[in-house]
Amino acid sequence: MTNYDFACTGLALTSGDGSFIQGRTIEWGASSLSSLYVVCPRNHSFRSYTPSGQNGLSYPSRYGWVGLSIVEDLFIAEGLNEKGLSAGFFYFHGCGAYHPYDPQQNEKTLSDMQFVSWMLSLFATVDEVKEAVKEIRLAGIFPPEEGNSTFHYRLADASGKQMVIEIINNGEIHFYDNIAGVITNSPGYEWHIANLNNYMNLRPGSVANHKLGNVALFPYGSGSAMMGLPGDITPTSRFVRIAFYQATAPVQAHAFDTITQCFHILNNFDIPIGIVHETDYKNELPSATQWTSVIDLTSRSVYYRTAYNCNIRKIDLSKIDFFAIRYQSHPLDPELKQPIEEISIG
Numbered sequence: 001m002t003n004y005d006f007a008c009t010g011l012a013l014t015s016g017d018g019s020f021i022q023g024r025t026i027e028w029g030a031s032s033l034s035s036l037y038v039v040c041p042r043n044h045s046f047r048s049y050t051p052s053g054q055n056g057l058s059y060p061s062r063y064g065w066v067g068l069s070i071v072e073d074l075f076i077a078e079g080l081n082e083k084g085l086s087a088g089f090f091y092f093h094g095c096g097a098y099h100p101y102d103p104q105q106n107e108k109t110l111s112d113m114q115f116v117s118w119m120l121s122l123f124a125t126v127d128e129v130k131e132a133v134k135e136i137r138l139a140g141i142f143p144p145e146e147g148n149s150t151f152h153y154r155l156a157d158a159s160g161k162q163m164v165i166e167i168i169n170n171g172e173i174h175f176y177d178n179i180a181g182v183i184t185n186s187p188g189y190e191w192h193i194a195n196l197n198n199y200m201n202l203r204p205g206s207v208a209n210h211k212l213g214n215v216a217l218f219p220y221g222s223g224s225a226m227m228g229l230p231g232d233i234t235p236t237s238r239f240v241r242i243a244f245y246q247a248t249a250p251v252q253a254h255a256f257d258t259i260t261q262c263f264h265i266l267n268n269f270d271i272p273i274g275i276v277h278e279t280d281y282k283n284e285l286p287s288a289t290q291w292t293s294v295i296d297l298t299s300r301s302v303y304y305r306t307a308y309n310c311n312i313r314k315i316d317l318s319k320i321d322f323f324a325i326r327y328q329s330h331p332l333d334p335e336l337k338q339p340i341e342e343i344s345i346g
Helices: 103-108 112-122 126-135 189-199 235-248 255-267
Strands: 010-014 020-027 035-040 045-047 058-060 065-070 076-081 086-091 109-111 137-139 151-156 162-168 172-177 210-212 215-217 289-296 301-306 313-316 328-331
Touching: 010 235, 010 255, 020 076, 020 086, 020 151, 020 255, 035 112, 035 301, 045 112, 058 112, 065 112, 065 289, 065 301, 076 112, 076 289, 076 301, 086 112, 103 109, 109 112, 112 126, 112 137, 112 151, 126 151, 126 162, 126 172, 189 235, 235 255, 255 289, 255 301
Parallel strands: 109 137
Antiparallel strands: 010 020, 020 289, 035 065, 035 328, 045 058, 065 076, 076 086, 086 151, 151 162, 162 172, 210 215, 289 301, 301 313
16 A cells, blocks of 8 residues: 555535535545445444454444445445434554554454444444544554555534544544544644645635736736645645635535535546556556545435446435345445436437
């Protein structure tokens, strides 16, 4: 796992009707990433992996949820539960450090890749998670030679409260109110917020005509007030860019318009083919941005599109009977093909 394999970007928006919406991308540059949508009922039993096996923390799901997974169905990268709690993980290369693994603490040990499903299963609010996190020990389950790294986590609830959780210095937990409403990857959240001061000159629109000595200066086109907005795909640059887009996005009247707005904004963070790997790289990957999701925490719906199929699909949690449904998972794309609607001309 290299530090460009995960290059995820997230944002949150609120519509005029009060609906709270979160969106994110997920990237993987090594292959076509196995991704599923997972439906979990109430009272489903879980047991976490640890570095020594599937012998860690056990718990039942108090709430039903829908999540989007990577690698296998237990590893939920982004999800929403029936109470309106949303959570997701974001790669935190070189910055995070969990407690050293102690097999004697297996009953309290939770895999970092199962942290999201644990939160969705047991809690309804950000504050509940904040209290409960102190009682567990996160562990990375992949050995270093297989790319073991760390994640930091974004969570929010239906009230609109947002938080970032970072675990550093061998288990030291830091909670940050997500005042910017965005997240990317390393370094830490506080650093990203401080770095925004380097771009305080940016604003929407254009710079007014003015003179430089005797030379009349004028913008050649719209957007000149955004000159200096970083365009590369590093986490630091993506944070600045998504913070600018989030802060300047017009407030839409209704949830549906805000959902489509999220997708439009996140289009700017799609990773073009070929820019994150060597020139002789060959595999079936169509794009480093594997999928993009948008979650309506207010109306309890999960939307997604993928690199293979740009059509937006929706899972409405209000239509799921979490008492009766069985635990299940399905590919995000049953067929790896973009549907094309042909327009008939009469």
